[in-house]
Amino acid sequence: MERINSANELEALRKSILSSRDTNKPCITICSGSACHASGSKEVASRIEEEIANQGLSGTVDVRKTGCHGFCEKGPIIVIHPEKICYFQIKPEDVSEIVTETIIGKKIIERLLYTDPATNEKIVYESEIPFYKNQERLVFGSNGSIDPKNLDDYLAIGGYSALAKALFQMTPGQVVEEVKKSNLRGRGGGGFPAGSKWEGSRNAPGDIKYVIVNADEGDPGAYMDRSLLEGNPHSVLEGLTIGAYAVGSHEGYIYVRQEYPLAVENVTTAIKQAQEYGLLGKNILGSGFDFTVKVHMGAGAFVCGESTALMTALEGRAGEPRPKYIRSNVKGLWNRPSVLNNVETWSNVPLIINNGADWFTKLGTESSKGTKIFSVVGKINNTGLVEVPMGMTLRDIIYKIGGGIPGGKKFKAVQTGGPSGGCLPEELLDLQVGFDELTKAGSMMGSGGMIVLDEDTCMVDVARYFLEFLTDESCGKCVPCREGIRQMLQTLTKITQGKGKEGDIELLEELAETAREAALCALGKSAPNPFLSTLKYFRNEYEAHIKEKRCPALSCKELIAFYIDPKKCQACTTCARKCPSNAIIGGKNLIHMVDQEKCTKCGTCFEVCPPRFSAVKKISGEPVPDPIPEEARIIVRGGKKNE
Amino acid sequence: MDNRVDQITDKHECQCGHSDNIEGLSDRVDQIIDKHNCEASSLIQVLLEIQSENHWLPKEALDQVAERLQVPLTRIQQIATFYKAFSLVPKGRHGIHVCMGTACHVRGAQRVLDTVENLTKIKPGETDLDLKFSLETVNCLGCCALGPVVEIDGKTHGKMAPAEMADVLKNYE
Ligand SMILES: Cc1cc2nc3c(=O)[nH]c(=O)nc-3n(C[C@H](O)[C@H](O)[C@H](O)COP(=O)(O)O)c2cc1C
Ligand code: SF4
Ligand code: SF4
Ligand code: FES
Ligand code: FES
Numbered sequence: 001m002e003r004i005n006s007a008n009e010l011e012a013l014r015k016s017i018l019s020s021r022d023t024n025k026p027c028i029t030i031c032s033g034s035a036c037h038a039s040g041s042k043e044v045a046s047r048i049e050e051e052i053a054n055q056g057l058s059g060t061v062d063v064r065k066t067g068c069h070g071f072c073e074k075g076p077i078i079v080i081h082p083e084k085i086c087y088f089q090i091k092p093e094d095v096s097e098i099v100t101e102t103i104i105g106k107k108i109i110e111r112l113l114y115t116d117p118a119t120n121e122k123i124v125y126e127s128e129i130p131f132y133k134n135q136e137r138l139v140f141g142s143n144g145s146i147d148p149k150n151l152d153d154y155l156a157i158g159g160y161s162a163l164a165k166a167l168f169q170m171t172p173g174q175v176v177e178e179v180k181k182s183n184l185r186g187r188g189g190g191g192f193p194a195g196s197k198w199e200g201s202r203n204a205p206g207d208i209k210y211v212i213v214n215a216d217e218g219d220p221g222a223y224m225d226r227s228l229l230e231g232n233p234h235s236v237l238e239g240l241t242i243g244a245y246a247v248g249s250h251e252g253y254i255y256v257r258q259e260y261p262l263a264v265e266n267v268t269t270a271i272k273q274a275q276e277y278g279l280l281g282k283n284i285l286g287s288g289f290d291f292t293v294k295v296h297m298g299a300g301a302f303v304c305g306e307s308t309a310l311m312t313a314l315e316g317r318a319g320e321p322r323p324k325y326i327r328s329n330v331k332g333l334w335n336r337p338s339v340l341n342n343v344e345t346w347s348n349v350p351l352i353i354n355n356g357a358d359w360f361t362k363l364g365t366e367s368s369k370g371t372k373i374f375s376v377v378g379k380i381n382n383t384g385l386v387e388v389p390m391g392m393t394l395r396d397i398i399y400k401i402g403g404g405i406p407g408g409k410k411f412k413a414v415q416t417g418g419p420s421g422g423c424l425p426e427e428l429l430d431l432q433v434g435f436d437e438l439t440k441a442g443s444m445m446g447s448g449g450m451i452v453l454d455e456d457t458c459m460v461d462v463a464r465y466f467l468e469f470l471t472d473e474s475c476g477k478c479v480p481c482r483e484g485i486r487q488m489l490q491t492l493t494k495i496t497q498g499k500g501k502e503g504d505i506e507l508l509e510e511l512a513e514t515a516r517e518a519a520l521c522a523l524g525k526s527a528p529n530p531f532l533s534t535l536k537y538f539r540n541e542y543e544a545h546i547k548e549k550r551c552p553a554l555s556c557k558e559l560i561a562f563y564i565d566p567k568k569c570q571a572c573t574t575c576a577r578k579c580p581s582n583a584i585i586g587g588k589n590l591i592h593m594v595d596q597e598k599c600t601k602c603g604t605c606f607e608v609c610p611p612r613f614s615a616v617k618k619i620s621g622e623p624v625p626d627p628i629p630e631e632a633r634i635i636v637r638g639g640k641k642n643e
Numbered sequence: 644m645d646n647r648v649d650q651i652t653d654k655h656e657c658q659c660g661h662s663d664n665i666e667g668l669s670d671r672v673d674q675i676i677d678k679h680n681c682e683a684s685s686l687i688q689v690l691l692e693i694q695s696e697n698h699w700l701p702k703e704a705l706d707q708v709a710e711r712l713q714v715p716l717t718r719i720q721q722i723a724t725f726y727k728a729f730s731l732v733p734k735g736r737h738g739i740h741v742c743m744g745t746a747c748h749v750r751g752a753q754r755v756l757d758t759v760e761n762l763t764k765i766k767p768g769e770t771d772l773d774l775k776f777s778l779e780t781v782n783c784l785g786c787c788a789l790g791p792v793v794e795i796d797g798k799t800h801g802k803m804a805p806a807e808m809a810d811v812l813k814n815y816e
Binding site for chain 1: 677683685686687688691695699713714718721722726727728729742743745746747748749750751753757758761764770781782783784785786787788790791794801804805806808
């Protein structure tokens with residue numbers, strides 16, 4: 001590939017790519033994101049390629065492996081262009097039929113379509129599926145149509161035009177002003193205005209400055225940064241390069257955790273290609289601006305996502321936070337001015353430069369502009385990545401897009417903001433999502449994790465879970481976090497084990513307040529949030545655990561028991577066969593019983609007992625009924641039971 | 644009784660052949676360090692590459708890194724113990740990673756982990772004496788839609804139920 005030496009050459013190349021592409025030519029895009037990969041998209045993709053060759057269609061049908069389409073629950077996903085016919089949960093066996101019927105015969109295969117659970121209707125096109133229809137996919141939307149390993153695909157959708165605009169039509173100061181005017185706030189958690197951060201670095205003294213992408217994504221249950229970097233790495237690089245130009249930096253870093261190998265691979269390939277095209281490196285697009293980017297793999301520690309710890313890790317040391325007397329944008333990596341932004345924040349930049357700040361601020365709430373990608377997971381029907389305008393209500397996200405709660409269960413709460421966030425109850429479902437709106441309600445935007453909890457989730461256990469996570473991940477440098485959070489965890493653990501006592505809640509509140517005030521970094525300061533928010537909205541659950549030794553959600557292992565109702569057991573032997581601990585005493589025509597000594601409370605029996613019998617019961621706060629006498633256990637078929 | 648390896652061994656003398664490889668490892672360590680231009684700031688990247696190829700960090704390798712990058716051994720040890728990606732003891736032939744992320748947690752990851760512990764008789768962070776399995780917990784594998792997720796030797800098993808775990812583990816020798 002020849003270097004591109006000017007904005008005009010870039011446009012000429014784009015035109016030639018577009019004109020060489022026939023928009024009517026059939027193209028099968030197949031999601032190769034991590035979740036689809038795990039459900040077998042690789043096998044499907046190679047079958048598609050084989051089948052196309054076998055049916056003599058090579059050259060007449062394109063196949064494109066893309067990043068995550070968002071609707072991961074339904075993977076592997078393929079979309080057939082130009083019609084945009086969407087097929088879900090494809091198996092390699094379906095491929096030959098798809099090629100024969102849909103590609104050649106132009107016929108739809110009903111069985112592979114999405115069925116709307118509300119109406120039972122089959123839906124053919126992506127744009128009509130409620131999951132996609134109610135989103136506004138500005139940042140994430142291109143993921144489904146480009147091959148992340150092919151820069152031409154990104155150029156075809158207008159890629160790097162914002163960079164050309166910034167370099168040739170704007171001064172660095174104007175770029176900063178535009179980003180400030182857009183009120184783009186950091187998507188990585190804190191919600192700090194990106195423009196102000198950039199301005200601080202731009203005005204800071206020194207010739208050497210850095211720009212950094214935070215792709216650590218330590219938030220458990222959130223995976224949008226990973227998916228963006230995997231699926232559309234050039235959008236992140238383009239944003240980063242524009243940022244570098246604006247602040248006067250010539251060196252950038254992408255800090256990505258090594259658990260995300262596909263993200264590392266795709267972004268490394270993207271950097272190489274951008275360099276070949278002259279979109280990175282020396283004299284970018286002939287503008288005289290130089291900028292290089294390095295990928296740095298993180299070794300997996302949540303605290304390394306924190307800005308100062310991340311920079312320490314980049315310097316090759318153990319990632320511990322430091323006090324922020326001086327901001328990193330003035331004194332950061334190797335004590336030089338450094339702008340650190342999240343993956344999604346950087347990806348928003350090309351859109352703002354191309355379309356202008358006014359366009360961007362039209363979307364969103366008073367103080368939160370643009371869109372946000374959420375990872376909508378947990379007890380929800382349509383799990384996946386969802387991009388919505390700020391200001392959409394939790395209810396619309398969870399019900400209109402997420403399709404509500406599976407198995408006819410009741411919604412209990414939604415956890416947002418990861419370990420620094422909190423749980424919001426049903427009364428707050430009409431809350432609009434935005435940085436300040438969520439904080440006011442006692443939670444946080446965080447990086448966009450949205451974990452839906454149903455009636456079977458114990459809120460005390462959720463608080464315990466996050467504190468366990470944070471105890472594990474605390475760097476241990478400061479006492480309030482190292483010791484305080486550990487104490488909170490111990491107390492919460494005791495409560496979930498039925499060993500809680502009067503006064504525990506007050507003790508927890510005191511510890512929470514101290515950590516909030518005295519911890520060094522935001523990990524420790526925000527660690528009490530999951531506890532405080534669950535206490536605020538679900539105090540009754542805490543009290544049931546402490547006073548009645550009962551888990552209302554029937555979830556805490558030490559407080560529940562499994563028991564087979566002798567009147568309902570039909571001796572079908574299913575549970576006994578599936579019990580991993582051989583804890584079920586059964587036999588043909590014998591009413592089954594749980595040996596409480598051996599039972600590990602894994603819940604398998606409860607799940608596998610056929611619904612028409614529903615003989616296995618979960619109980620809490622009451623004694624397990626005594627076993628029935630041996631002779632009463634014999635079932636005589638034909639409707640009568642031996643008495 | 645205690646079927647696990649949990650001591651940081653100075654000189655590892657097991658029967659698995661790991662120690663025999665140390666000769667060859669030394670050359671590879673040199674190559675990895677050269678690739679990173681012998682820069683001390685690449686320390687973590689160097690260790691990650693050695694870990695990924697050798698599956699653990701023998702003392703000899705750490706000494707070599709310390710010498711060539713001119714970084715004190717104590718700092719290398721601090722890093723090797725701070726980050727979860729590193730292991731200072733030999734790993735089993737099969738790595739089991741059980742996701743304990745929030746999405747997996749609310750869908751019953753703990754029950755899956757309990758079952759794996761029961762079946763393998765090891766706890767997270769441990770390796771059995773036969774060096775067959777190493778068990779680790781991770782915080783999110785980015786496949787939350789398929790939770791609970793267990794990854795074995797890089798292959799992802801989604802929507803795992805405790806009852807299916809035994810069948811899956813049976814396939815590993
Ligand atoms: C303990 C801790 C972990 C964090 N982890 C991440 C992370 O994984 N990714 C991220 O983008 N920001 C993370 N942050 C926030 C960063 O410190 C920082 O605010 C952010 O990367 C700045 O980018 P933004 O302004 O674009 O959001 C974390 C913060 C704390 C306190
Ligand atoms: S608050 Fe926790 S993670 Fe942050 S510096 Fe203190 S000990 Fe480390
Ligand atoms: S809960 Fe699990 S261990 Fe206990 S009886 Fe049921 S299947 Fe067996
Ligand atoms: S990975 Fe395929 S839709 Fe998310
Ligand atoms: S929480 Fe388990 S894969 Fe994300």
